[in-house]
Amino acid sequence: MAEPHPFGPEAVPRRSLTARMRKFRGKLLVASGPHAVELDELGAFVFRRVDGSATVQGIAEQLAAEYDVSVEVAAQDIGELLAQLADSGMVEAAGP
Amino acid sequence: MKSDLDGCLDVLQHKELVPEDPLAVVVVGSVTRGWAHAASDYDLYVLTKAPCRVPGGRAMAMPLTPDTVTTVEFADDDQRYEVTYWTDAQVDQVLGKVTWEAFDSGESSLRVLTSQEELFLERLVDGVALVGAEWLEQRAEQLRDSAYRAFVATRSLSESDGKVEQALGMLEAGDTHSAVLAARLAFEQATDALLDSHGVYGTNTPKWRARRVREAALDALPFERYWALQTMADLDPKHPDAWVRRTAQFCKDLSLEVEI
Numbered sequence: 001m002a003e004p005h006p007f008g009p010e011a012v013p014r015r016s017l018t019a020r021m022r023k024f025r026g027k028l029l030v031a032s033g034p035h036a037v038e039l040d041e042l043g044a045f046v047f048r049r050v051d052g053s054a055t056v057q058g059i060a061e062q063l064a065a066e067y068d069v070s071v072e073v074a075a076q077d078i079g080e081l082l083a084q085l086a087d088s089g090m091v092e093a094a095g096p
Numbered sequence: 097m098k099s100d101l102d103g104c105l106d107v108l109q110h111k112e113l114v115p116e117d118p119l120a121v122v123v124v125g126s127v128t129r130g131w132a133h134a135a136s137d138y139d140l141y142v143l144t145k146a147p148c149r150v151p152g153g154r155a156m157a158m159p160l161t162p163d164t165v166t167t168v169e170f171a172d173d174d175q176r177y178e179v180t181y182w183t184d185a186q187v188d189q190v191l192g193k194v195t196w197e198a199f200d201s202g203e204s205s206l207r208v209l210t211s212q213e214e215l216f217l218e219r220l221v222d223g224v225a226l227v228g229a230e231w232l233e234q235r236a237e238q239l240r241d242s243a244y245r246a247f248v249a250t251r252s253l254s255e256s257d258g259k260v261e262q263a264l265g266m267l268e269a270g271d272t273h274s275a276v277l278a279a280r281l282a283f284e285q286a287t288d289a290l291l292d293s294h295g296v297y298g299t300n301t302p303k304w305r306a307r308r309v310r311e312a313a314l315d316a317l318p319f320e321r322y323w324a325l326q327t328m329a330d331l332d333p334k335h336p337d338a339w340v341r342r343t344a345q346f347c348k349d350l351s352l353e354v355e356i
Contacts, residue, residue, distance in 0.1 A: 021352050
């Protein structure tokens with residue numbers, strides 16, 4: 001069973017103010033301190049909506065409406081992605 | 097002031113400031129964008145194959161070969177003019193510094209061109225050719241195909257990011273006033289980055305930023321939002337730290353809209 005992460009459906013994530021973002025040749029690159037990641041299309045879709053007001057559930061619903069994925073699976077995947085990005089200082093929990 | 101651009105050529109020819117067979121004579125700057133006012137001068141570039149000597153000319157150093165361009169300033173009928181002479185080879189060299197190969201190789205976006213070289217390229221975008229329309233069209237196309245946009249947008253974004261980090265550090269240190277100024281600078285540079293990425297250049301002429309934002313009419317930065325932040329209209333003097341954080345956040349939001 002996967003370890004629970006802090007970004008459950010009700011969590012409100014936000015991008016870190018120290019994260020640096022670059023859109024380059026169709027990719028979204030995010031860097032924070034020594035860490036850098038290249039987000040794919042779905043990752044970029046999520047990252048753009050991480051604005052300190054949308055819940056994980058809300059983002060998952062938007063993702064499900066746009067792509068062929070259930071809201072439940074989307075919320076789980078988003079939570080895991082956010083947990084990875086949080087480990088690198090790129091996002092943080094704004095609430096609850 | 098005169099509004100007839102063709103009249104510029106007559107003035108230059110009358111003062112013997114146009115060499116034989118120029119490749120182009122181009123009016124640039126606020127006059128060609130419809131932004132001129134009573135105190136505006138006419139800025140012109142004269143392009144030649146070989147360096148030319150101009151009476152009263154002042155040499156301006158350039159990291160090019162030849163290593164100077166010549167500028168002459170004068171007034172005619174209460175109208176001020178500034179004419180700068182570039183050779184075609186110098187233009188080749190300037191464009192040669194902003195290739196995609198140079199960008200992909202990690203060439204620093206901070207030092208690739210001098211501010212005078214940047215100003216020259218940026219002004220060509222909206223230049224009006226009095227002579228040599230084909231030359232201007234060809235150079236404008238080369239500029240569009242170059243990595244210039246990527247270089248300047250990257251630089252503006254990096255500077256904005258740096259100012260955001262400084263603003264947050266200043267807040268943490270309790271230096272709220274400095275944090276406000278740093279956040280505003282960050283916003284100005286994020287705005288420049290967004291405009292740069294759309295080819296609406298002007299980092300070297302910040303006085304026209306509001307004009308550029310209004311004309312660009314970008315969904316990511318409506319003019320009213322831009323102006324409120326630029327003038328700090330929504331800064332609550334009792335809570336300047338909140339304004340700093342909001343502005344920093346908006347800078348980051350803008351950076352997601354900048355296509356390098």
